Amino acid sequence: DTGVSQDPRHKITKRGQNVTFRCDPISEHNRLYWYRQTLGQGPEFLTYFQNEAQLEKSRLLSDRFSAERPKGSFSTLEIQRTEQGDSAMYLCASSWAGNTEAFFGQGTRLTVV
Amino acid sequence: DQQVKQNSPSLSVQEGRISILNCDYTNSMFDYFLWYKKYPAEGPTFLISISSIKDKNEDGRFTVFLNKSAKHLSLHIVPSQPGDSAVYFCAARGLTQGGSEKLVFGKGTKLTVNP
Numbered sequence: 001d002t003g004v005s006q007d008p009r010h011k012i013t014k015r016g017q018n019v020t021f022r023c024d025p026i027s028e029h030n031r032l033y034w035y036r037q038t039l040g041q042g043p044e045f046l047t048y049f050q051n052e053a054q055l056e057k058s059r060l061l062s063d064r065f066s067a068e069r070p071k072g073s074f075s076t077l078e079i080q081r082t083e084q085g086d087s088a089m090y091l092c093a094s095s096w097a098g099n100t101e102a103f104f105g106q107g108t109r110l111t112v113v
Numbered sequence: 114d115q116q117v118k119q120n121s122p123s124l125s126v127q128e129g130r131i132s133i134l135n136c137d138y139t140n141s142m143f144d145y146f147l148w149y150k151k152y153p154a155e156g157p158t159f160l161i162s163i164s165s166i167k168d169k170n171e172d173g174r175f176t177v178f179l180n181k182s183a184k185h186l187s188l189h190i191v192p193s194q195p196g197d198s199a200v201y202f203c204a205a206r207g208l209t210q211g212g213s214e215k216l217v218f219g220k221g222t223k224l225t226v227n228p
Contacts, residue, residue, distance in 0.1 A: 004156070033215065042117075042202050042218030043157065056215070091156055100145045100164075100206065102216060104156035 004105035006092050012111045013082055020078045021108045025094030032075050033102060034067055035091040036060065043091055043104075049075060050097070082112045116140045117205050119219035127227055132190040134222050136203030139184065143205035147216065148177060148188045151200045160201075161188070193226045200224070 005024040013019050025032050030051050035043035046065070048056045051072040061067075064082075069075040079086055089109050093102040118137045126132045136146075144165045149157035163170040163177045163186070170177050176189045190197055203219040 006156075031214075035216075040220065042204075042220050043216075045215040045217070048215060093156075100162045101147060101159040103159060104149075106154075106156045109154070 004092055004094055004103055006090075006105035006108050008108055009106060010109045010111075012113060015084060015112055016081055018078065018080045019082060019110065020076055021090055021092075021110075023075045023077070023092030023094075023105060025074070025092070026103060027073075029094035029096050029103075030072070031095045031097055031102075032069055033093040033095075034075070034077050035093065035104075037089040037091060037107070038087075046077075079110075082110075084112045086110060087112045115219075116143075117203055117217050117219040119201075119203055119222050121222050122220070123223045123225070125225045125227060126193050128195055129192045132188075132193045132197065132224055132226065134188040134190075134201050134203070134224065136186050136188075136219055137184060138186075138205050140205070140207060140217075141184070143207045143217075145206040146177070146179060146186050147204045147206065148175075149202045149204060149218075150197075151202060151221070157202055190224075193224075195226045195228050198224055198226050 007022045032049040034046040037043045047067050049069040064080045067077045089107045091107045093104045095102040147162040148160040151157045161172050161175045179186045200221040200223050202221045204216040
């Protein structure tokens, strides 16, 4: 197991298009997080799964955003009708319940043109 | 309302000297504090953490100090090496209303270690 894996690494899309990102967490981790990072800012929490249950969504996650973790393993984050303000690095992290640190993937860089 | 603040956007030190990165927080309910290092075009990499019940944690060249009364923590890197050049994020863990243990990050400090 090589850590948290995200796909794709980069995505350029036209405004109004839908995009989907995938995250494969560390296999034994039951917690999965999505964060978003924009230039000059630290990562901001978007949503959290424990196993397949989505337990929390940030108010940053508008109705155009949806995340799933269907079998408690990999997760997808979909953005519908993308806007230029959605351009950011989308980071996935995983952890084991009871452990402090979350391990991050390399991120998906989204550019909306 | 930024709950975790890193007031120095950048820091430059000479190789072999000490690097001190600072972080302040406002929420007294945070129970763990973490430092992450981030290289360009990569995700953050975990460095070191400290529980709110401790005041110091050490791991090799990295030491984190926590002053709860001042709501302040710092990361010391001794000796600093050119490979330490990166953006360092301070993060705090706290329970949310939904019960998740999300991390709240500062804006980061860009460390440059000069040979």
